[in-house]
Amino acid sequence: xxxxxxxxDQVNVAEGNPLTVKCTYSVSGNPYLFWYVQYxxxxxxxxxxxxxxxxxxxxxxxxxxxxxxxxxxxxLKKPSALVSDSALYFCAVRMIYNxxxxxxxxxxxxxxxxx
Amino acid sequence: xxxxxxxxxxxxxxxGQNVTFRCDPISEHNRLYWYRQTLGQGPEFLTYFQxxxxxxxxxxxxxxxxxERPKGSFxxxxxxxxxxxxxAMYLCASSIPGQGTGELFxxxxxxxxxx
Numbered sequence: 001x002x003x004x005x006x007x008x009d010q011v012n013v014a015e016g017n018p019l020t021v022k023c024t025y026s027v028s029g030n031p032y033l034f035w036y037v038q039y040x041x042x043x044x045x046x047x048x049x050x051x052x053x054x055x056x057x058x059x060x061x062x063x064x065x066x067x068x069x070x071x072x073x074x075x076l077k078k079p080s081a082l083v084s085d086s087a088l089y090f091c092a093v094r095m096i097y098n099x100x101x102x103x104x105x106x107x108x109x110x111x112x113x114x115x
Numbered sequence: 116x117x118x119x120x121x122x123x124x125x126x127x128x129x130x131g132q133n134v135t136f137r138c139d140p141i142s143e144h145n146r147l148y149w150y151r152q153t154l155g156q157g158p159e160f161l162t163y164f165q166x167x168x169x170x171x172x173x174x175x176x177x178x179x180x181x182x183e184r185p186k187g188s189f190x191x192x193x194x195x196x197x198x199x200x201x202x203a204m205y206l207c208a209s210s211i212p213g214q215g216t217g218e219l220f221x222x223x224x225x226x227x228x229x230x
Binding site: 004036 | 155
């Protein structure tokens with residue numbers, strides 16, 4: 001069965017420092033991978049996706065993510081964190097052959113950026 | 116605002132009552148998804164429509180749950196005989212037709228509290 005794991009419930013970083021939010025996946029075949037962000041009492045906002053090609057993808061708000069097939073990982077990164085980046089982050093996977101487009105989400109990682 | 120719209124944003128009900136949520140997707144999107152999100156967890160897939168056809172239902176969608184999209188535009192999610200375990204955020208999302216690689220666009224969610 002397809003699954004996504006986010007091993008850290010919470011990540012704490014100081015403003016201006018680089019941040020990494022980890023994600024690993026388990027699927028049969030090649031996946032499409034996504035990152036979403038959720039602010040309190042709000043819906044999910046799309047950040048970026050990996051479909052094929054360059055393993056480093058860039059997205060909204062200065063975020064980027066690195067796809068690593070051998071490690072089945074898709075970690076979210078940002079070179080310099082902002083206090084406004086504090087939110088809940090979700091990694092998600094969609095199977096290429098699942099044309100319905102259903103996403104399977106990880107349990108989420110709460111990012112806290114302190115001044 | 117041309118995003119995904121959900122109504123009501125918050126519903127408080129007593130155990131045993133029926134509730135209905137409405138979702139209006141982005142107008143040109145023919146795929147519509149319902150997810151459920153409980154506190155501290157990632158969104159869980161419930162069901163999906165392509166136009167008016169309900170093409171997939173999760174085992175999470177018990178007999179008390181029913182979803183419709185009668186004209187291929189807005190959708191409703193009804194929960195009959197609510198239970199306290201139904202308390203959650205119900206998220207609706209839509210996506211562009213013909214793009215298996217595209218992201219899902221989420222609404223703000225409808226939060227259900229069952230007393």
